[in-house]
Amino acid sequence: MTTTFKSPADLLGSEGRHLGYSEWLEISQERINLFADATGDHQWIHVDPVKAAEGPFGGTIAHGYLTLSLANQFLPEVLQVENFSMGVNYGCEKVRFPAPVPVGSRLRGAGEVISAEEVKGGVQVVVRMTIEIEGADRPACVVDTISRFFP
Structure with missing residues (x-):
């Protein structure tokens, strides 16, 4: 489900609004390996299924930063702003990784404003993205994303 705002100004006063949920995304070993190659983080808990099977998680898990990076995929699935000339990612606050993401897990993002x-020339919105693991009690990641939209 996507929540759409007709303009950046329409974001003002939307604090507390739940934006909905993204589509589910399965975390494959291939995705984890590609992330390891892109970042140089080849720790065995991520890329060695045999060794990881005997480790603390019973198998490989996604990198925390891989999970965090998915906020960039999930955010536009829950929030759309129309009638603006430019939008930028301004940063993040309060990043947490409450639960590991085992390979084969399905994740989705939930958003809340x-x-x-108002900021100079536009509107800044902080959206809390909660990246949920299907069937789990705790989320994989909770991050406050900061975006700026310029009309």
Whole structure:
């Protein structure tokens, strides 16, 4: 489900609004390996299924930063802003990884507007993305994303 705002100004006053959920995304070993190659993080808990099977998680797990990077995929699935000339990722706050993501897990993002305020020339919105693991009690990642939209 996508929540659409007709303009950046329409974000103002939307604090507390739940934006909905992204589509589910399965985390494959191939995705984990590609992330390891891209970042140089080849720790065995991520890329060695045989050794990881005997480790603390019973198999390989996704990198925390891989999970965090998915906020960039999930955010536009829950939030759309129309009638703007440019949008930028301004940063993140309060990143947490409450639960590991075993290979084969399905993840989705849930969004909530934490704040929206005017900034020079545009509107800044903080959206809390909760990256959920299908069937798990705790989320994989919770991050407050900061975006700016310029009309």
